[in-house]
Amino acid sequence: MEKNMKNEIILEVDKIKKYFEVKKSFLDSGKSFVKAVDDVSFKLHKGETLGLVGESGCGKSTLGRTIVRLYQPTDGSIIYKGEDIAKFKGQKLKNLRKDMQIIFQDPYSSLNPRMNVSTIVGEAMLAHGIVKKGKEFQEKVVEVIERCGLSDYHIYRYPHQFSGGQRQRIGIARALALNPDFIVADEPVSALDVSIQSQILNLMMDLQEEMGLSYLFISHDLSVVKHISDRIGVMYLGSIVELANKKELYDDPLHPYTRALLSAIPVADPTKKKEMHAIIGEIPSNVNTPPGCKFHTRCVYAKDICKEVVPEYREVKPDHFVTCHFAGEI
Amino acid sequence: MTENKAVDTSIKKKSMAVGPWRLAWDRFRKNKVAVSGAAIFIIILLFVTFGPLFSPFEMSQFDLAEKNLAPSAKHLLGTDEQGRDVLLRLMLGGRISLRVGVMAAGVTIILGSIVGGIAGYYGGWVDNLLMRFAEIVYSIPFTPTVISISAALMFRVSSENKMYLVMFLIGILSWPSLARIIRGQILSLREQEFMQATEALGLSDFSRIARHLLPNTLAYIIVSATLGMASAILTEAGLSFLGLGVTPPTPTWGNMVERARNQRVFTRYQWMWMPPGIMIMLTVVSINLLGEGLRDAFDPKESR
Numbered sequence: 001m002e003k004n005m006k007n008e009i010i011l012e013v014d015k016i017k018k019y020f021e022v023k024k025s026f027l028d029s030g031k032s033f034v035k036a037v038d039d040v041s042f043k044l045h046k047g048e049t050l051g052l053v054g055e056s057g058c059g060k061s062t063l064g065r066t067i068v069r070l071y072q073p074t075d076g077s078i079i080y081k082g083e084d085i086a087k088f089k090g091q092k093l094k095n096l097r098k099d100m101q102i103i104f105q106d107p108y109s110s111l112n113p114r115m116n117v118s119t120i121v122g123e124a125m126l127a128h129g130i131v132k133k134g135k136e137f138q139e140k141v142v143e144v145i146e147r148c149g150l151s152d153y154h155i156y157r158y159p160h161q162f163s164g165g166q167r168q169r170i171g172i173a174r175a176l177a178l179n180p181d182f183i184v185a186d187e188p189v190s191a192l193d194v195s196i197q198s199q200i201l202n203l204m205m206d207l208q209e210e211m212g213l214s215y216l217f218i219s220h221d222l223s224v225v226k227h228i229s230d231r232i233g234v235m236y237l238g239s240i241v242e243l244a245n246k247k248e249l250y251d252d253p254l255h256p257y258t259r260a261l262l263s264a265i266p267v268a269d270p271t272k273k274k275e276m277h278a279i280i281g282e283i284p285s286n287v288n289t290p291p292g293c294k295f296h297t298r299c300v301y302a303k304d305i306c307k308e309v310v311p312e313y314r315e316v317k318p319d320h321f322v323t324c325h326f327a328g329e330i
Numbered sequence: 331m332t333e334n335k336a337v338d339t340s341i342k343k344k345s346m347a348v349g350p351w352r353l354a355w356d357r358f359r360k361n362k363v364a365v366s367g368a369a370i371f372i373i374i375l376l377f378v379t380f381g382p383l384f385s386p387f388e389m390s391q392f393d394l395a396e397k398n399l400a401p402s403a404k405h406l407l408g409t410d411e412q413g414r415d416v417l418l419r420l421m422l423g424g425r426i427s428l429r430v431g432v433m434a435a436g437v438t439i440i441l442g443s444i445v446g447g448i449a450g451y452y453g454g455w456v457d458n459l460l461m462r463f464a465e466i467v468y469s470i471p472f473t474p475t476v477i478s479i480s481a482a483l484m485f486r487v488s489s490e491n492k493m494y495l496v497m498f499l500i501g502i503l504s505w506p507s508l509a510r511i512i513r514g515q516i517l518s519l520r521e522q523e524f525m526q527a528t529e530a531l532g533l534s535d536f537s538r539i540a541r542h543l544l545p546n547t548l549a550y551i552i553v554s555a556t557l558g559m560a561s562a563i564l565t566e567a568g569l570s571f572l573g574l575g576v577t578p579p580t581p582t583w584g585n586m587v588e589r590a591r592n593q594r595v596f597t598r599y600q601w602m603w604m605p606p607g608i609m610i611m612l613t614v615v616s617i618n619l620l621g622e623g624l625r626d627a628f629d630p631k632e633s634r
Contacts, residue, residue: 065526068530070526070529070530093532094532095532096532097530097531097532098532101530101531102526102527102530104523104526104527105523106523109522109523109524110522110523110524110527111524112524112542112546113350113546114349114350114545114546115541116347116349123531123533123537123541124531124532124533127531127532127533127534127537128532153346156347157346157347157348158347158348158349158350160350160353161346161347161348171527174527174531178531
């Protein structure tokens with residue numbers, strides 16, 4: 001797939017943070033926070049797919065939802081098409097909704113069971129005054145769902161009459177109805193059968209080409225991310241530890257966490273010996289994150305500096321960012 | 331992709347759409363017990379609504395010459411101690427009893443959904459405040475309170491207005507449990523991804539509440555309305571039996587049964603108190619069967 005619009009930056013996230021307050025017992029007045037997203041920065045080009053991987057609880061979904069402003073970021077800026085949208089409110093926020101959309105993970109809970117497809121997909125078009133009720137509306141809905149691989153006679157059916165894969169197509173159609181330029185896909189295929197996964201991924205890639213969409217594609221499945229992404233970011237405990245071009249990341253992972261993740265992918269060749277990169281222990285709580293490098297408690301290479309100094313998120317090679325003191329040395 | 335399609339009603343025909351209401355109705359129809367409950371309830375409704383039109387008697391028409399008559403061709407259910415036709419009073423009393431039930435359930439539903447809905451949707455301190463208030467109301471002992479309030483207002487409220495007083499008392503004291511259910515529902519719905527989708531789509535608060543949240547709680551509201559109606563009818567009957575609810579000359583099933591407190595009426599004039607007693611029982615049983623049928627139909631997961 002050739003991307004020719006690569007150079008224009010559509011989204012730039014700068015040092016974004018999202019903390020959730022944790023309630024302690026009401027006698028204890030001290031506050032503590034879950035640092036779901038902690039100091040994340042990256043750029044997204046027009047027409048590009050940025051994959052985001054990491055284990056459950058590392059903040060990938062929170063990051064995605066913060067960017068589309070389902071959550072109010074605690075700090076940092078989100079520059080979308082040249083404007084900082086982090087503090088948008090009211091009408092400005094409503095207009096922004098037309099431009100960025102989100103596809104959800106669970107095809108069951110993401111569709112209102114009491115609405116038919118036509119309402120689910122078209123409701124927002126009516127709310128934003130893109131079309132009026134009637135003939136034009138029906139045509140538009142049919143056009144959108146056909147684009148997503150459903151048929152015109154599906155529009156009056158209800159979600160329970162569809163399979164998981166079809167429901168996910170409805171979810172995609174709902175996001176596309178407003179004709180957005182940027183879509184956060186929050187684990188859109190994790191709940192689907194493997195055979196259906198590739199259909200949905202291919203649909204998303206076709207749509208991207210047709211409509212020039214930019215994706216932030218969140219997943220915990222490395223093979224899925226590898227299939228669809230141009231660049232991949234690896235998250236650990238709310239921060240991006242490594243971000244690089246897909247090929248670069250798979251060929252030359254520089255962060256020990258990325259190496260461990262990649263070496264965990266099973267290879268379908270029993271004769272092949274693999275180099276294993278172990279990590280030790282359990283993922284620490286994101287309320288009391290370890291001082292210094294967040295990964296030092298599990299890193300086999302950890303030295304004294306890792307326990308004290310927070311490593312910088314830096315460009316080690318061109319377009320290859322790593323958060324590690326010893327990137328390139330180990 | 332689409333070549334200028336005209337609005338196609340044939341799409342609707344071949345769509346084979348089965349909506350959630352249709353599904354519920356299909357499940358309900360298959361439930362014989364619930365359908366018979368509904369049938370009995372409809373017969374009772376028709377009986378009390380249209381029955382009096384066919385009666386040759388008037389409500390307050392009394393004839394002391396014809397008092398305490400046993401059932402006969404003229405008075406199908408006999409007459410009471412003032413010579414009034416028991417059948418007519420049974421039908422008119424039913425109107426009042428059912429109206430009290432419907433209105434009390436209505437007050438409960440309105441208060442319960444509003445308080446529960448607001449608490450669940452807005453959360454935070456609003457939720458805290460409303461739910462603590464609900465708990466306070468919830469902890470008021472129901473029977474003693476209703477009895478003492480009716481007793482206190484006994485002579486200040488006219489016989490007809492007693493009916494409204496009873497309705498509001500029942501409604502006002504029983505909304506908290508519904509409010510809790512609705513709040514719980516809204517809380518869990520709010521976390522569903524389709525609600526987050528409505529936010530991402532930029533829909534208004536009104537549309538999110540009225541078109542997404544409420545329709546998904548409607549099934550619960552309908553079920554608790556029916557069941558609440560049954561218990562309101564019982565409560566009214568109980569109060570009127572004690573002479574603290576609706577008082578004569580306005581008839582209700584409750585104050586008709588009250589005659590049975592008289593030893594002579596109890597042993598010798600069974601036609602005066604047995605029919606209203608049977609009606610209360612039939613009504614409550616049929617509404618409960620109907621309500622449980624509705625619950626199973628709306629939410630097949632919750633049936634045994």
